[in-house]
Amino acid sequence: MEVENKVIEAVKHLEEKIKNVPEIGIILGSGLGNFAEVIEEKIEIPYGDIPNFQSSTVKGHDGKLIFGKIAGKYLVAMKGRIHYYEGKGIEASVFPIKVLCALKIKKLIVTNAAGGVNKDFKAGDLMIIRDHVNFAQINPLIGPNDEEIGPRFPDMTYSYSKELIKKAEEVGEKLNINLQKGVYFYFTGPTYETPAEVKMAGILGADAVGMSTVPEVIVARHRGLEVLGISAITNMAAGILDKPLDHKEVMESGKLIEGKFQKLVKGVIENI
Numbered sequence: 001m002e003v004e005n006k007v008i009e010a011v012k013h014l015e016e017k018i019k020n021v022p023e024i025g026i027i028l029g030s031g032l033g034n035f036a037e038v039i040e041e042k043i044e045i046p047y048g049d050i051p052n053f054q055s056s057t058v059k060g061h062d063g064k065l066i067f068g069k070i071a072g073k074y075l076v077a078m079k080g081r082i083h084y085y086e087g088k089g090i091e092a093s094v095f096p097i098k099v100l101c102a103l104k105i106k107k108l109i110v111t112n113a114a115g116g117v118n119k120d121f122k123a124g125d126l127m128i129i130r131d132h133v134n135f136a137q138i139n140p141l142i143g144p145n146d147e148e149i150g151p152r153f154p155d156m157t158y159s160y161s162k163e164l165i166k167k168a169e170e171v172g173e174k175l176n177i178n179l180q181k182g183v184y185f186y187f188t189g190p191t192y193e194t195p196a197e198v199k200m201a202g203i204l205g206a207d208a209v210g211m212s213t214v215p216e217v218i219v220a221r222h223r224g225l226e227v228l229g230i231s232a233i234t235n236m237a238a239g240i241l242d243k244p245l246d247h248k249e250v251m252e253s254g255k256l257i258e259g260k261f262q263k264l265v266k267g268v269i270e271n272i
């Protein structure tokens with residue numbers, strides 16, 4: 001079946017289950033898994049129940065869509081994402097974003113865990129993504145283009161909405177949450193980067209490195225969404241400190257950031 005028909009099938013299924021059309025989408029990365037707690041009037045739909053959705057195979061990324069409300073705003077949260085490194089193909093990674101777009105959300109908040117490259121950062125920081133480098137060169141728009149959906153050559157100058165960045169900064173200031181701002185550099189993973197790769201990324205403009213987000217943002221921008229990206233700096237990237245990386249520690253560090261991460265994202269939703 002053609003992808004857009006699969007999207008329509010998934011949307012039909014979801015529309016039968018939800019009462020209100022969401023205006024905001026949010027992808028909950030590692031470190032924001034419990035964000036669901038602050039969502040009111042929740043309707044949870046496991047990925048496995050949605051036609052054409054794949055489930056994530058990564059620990060800490062159990063998959064479901066959570067529809068609900070925060071501060072009177074209807075939203076849909078993706079708890080768990082499919083990373084390209086899971087080997088299901090790039091289409092599986094971005095399919096949920098296509099479905100959220102077809103549900104007619106207007107804004108997408110993308111969150112992730114990332115390794116800090118900028119030496120002014122420290123583990124535990126939050127970084128607003130101001131731009132990205134698609135170093136993995138995985139582009140989900142490769143293939144035929146439907147002009148009704150989006151342009152063949154999408155502009156990526158303002159991939160991350162200036163207006164949403166400003167809002168997030170204002171909320172950070174109001175809540176006394178210190179925010180870094182920088183460039184997210186996309187490697188496919190699943191290996192963490194080598195120290196040499198991290199050094200290279202830094203020279204090429206990276207402030208943080210990670211294994212997600214960029215394909216999702218490309219699809220969201222192609223379909224005209226406004227995007228806000230926030231990284232939880234769970235660790236300093238390989239070689240910045242003289243110690244090895246460990247996924248368990250990265251996850252634990254994500255948990256420590258969770259409180260302020262939740263507060264920030266909730267504050268942003270209240271104010272957009």
Ligand code: HPA
Nearest residue numbers: 113114115209210211237
């Ligand atoms: N590299 C890539 N992805 C990550 C990292 C990292 O250091 N930390 C959390 N996600």
